[in-house]
Amino acid sequence: GAGVSQSPSNKVTEKGKDVELRCDPISGHTALYWYRQSLGQGLEFLIYFQGNSAPDKSGLPSDRFSAERTGGSVSTLTIQRTQQEDSAVYLCASSPDQGVSYEQYFGPGTRLTVT
Amino acid sequence: GQSLEQPSEVTAVEGAIVQINCTYQTSGFYGLSWYQQHDGGAPTFLSYNALDGLEETGRFSSFLSRSDSYGYLLLQELQMKDSASYFCAVRVNAGNNRKLIWGLGTSLAVNP
Numbered sequence: 001g002a003g004v005s006q007s008p009s010n011k012v013t014e015k016g017k018d019v020e021l022r023c024d025p026i027s028g029h030t031a032l033y034w035y036r037q038s039l040g041q042g043l044e045f046l047i048y049f050q051g052n053s054a055p056d057k058s059g060l061p062s063d064r065f066s067a068e069r070t071g072g073s074v075s076t077l078t079i080q081r082t083q084q085e086d087s088a089v090y091l092c093a094s095s096p097d098q099g100v101s102y103e104q105y106f107g108p109g110t111r112l113t114v115t
Numbered sequence: 116g117q118s119l120e121q122p123s124e125v126t127a128v129e130g131a132i133v134q135i136n137c138t139y140q141t142s143g144f145y146g147l148s149w150y151q152q153h154d155g156g157a158p159t160f161l162s163y164n165a166l167d168g169l170e171e172t173g174r175f176s177s178f179l180s181r182s183d184s185y186g187y188l189l190l191q192e193l194q195m196k197d198s199a200s201y202f203c204a205v206r207v208n209a210g211n212n213r214k215l216i217w218g219l220g221t222s223l224a225v226n227p
Contacts, residue, residue: 031212033214033215035217041219041220042202042217042218042219042220043158043202043204043217044217045214045215045216045217048209048212048214050212053212056209056212056214058209091157091158093158099213101206101212101213101214101215102145102146102148102163102165102204102206102213102215103148103160103163104158104160104215105160106157106158106159107157108156108157109157
């Protein structure tokens with residue numbers, strides 16, 4: 001079956017604009033994660049969805065960041081009033097459920113550049 | 116707080132053996148995962164240790180000592196294609212669920 005897909009693959013936006021990043025997890029995976037990775041750095045956890053549970057938003061860096069997951073499948077990460085420090089690769093991952101959260105399947109990422 | 120430490124860079128030659136260490140300080144520890152990431156690519160899962168000891172998968176092995184809050188990834192018979200970044204990640208409590216806390220990664224360069 002298909003892996004995790006993300007769109008767009010690249011996004012260039014002007015400072016102050018809003019952006020939406022999309023993630024399609026592997027079909028049937030109930031757990032979905034968003035991470036941010038700056039050049040040469042590790043993965044910074046942003047938000048975690050597990051089934052119908054309330055999402056874990058503890059990693060969102062500011063209230064400009066929000067995410068939703070519709071129908072337990074597709075997720076959208078929204079960044080409002082983008083800043084230059086938001087420039088990074090945004091990675092989405094999914095796992096079958098939180099019981100195997102140690103094995104996450106990653107999408108190719110969206111490279112966001114804020115000018 | 117929660118933290119993981121791993122070396123930033125390691126260099127080795129083809130055919131050699133290399134060990135990448137990871138020490139951690141976390142609460143609610145469940146296990147240690149390892150991921151590989153090639154330049155420009157997405158992280159891919161390598162291994163997971165929930166219990167003490169060595170797990171072997173082909174040329175790669177992973178070790179965990181819960182009492183020492185320490186683990187390592189062992190890569191044998193190194194090949195050029197093993198040049199990549201390697202991340203350790205600790206599985207911890209997240210309310211009623213579990214999530215991964217990631218190290219900063221170790222960049223491995225395999226030279227001819």
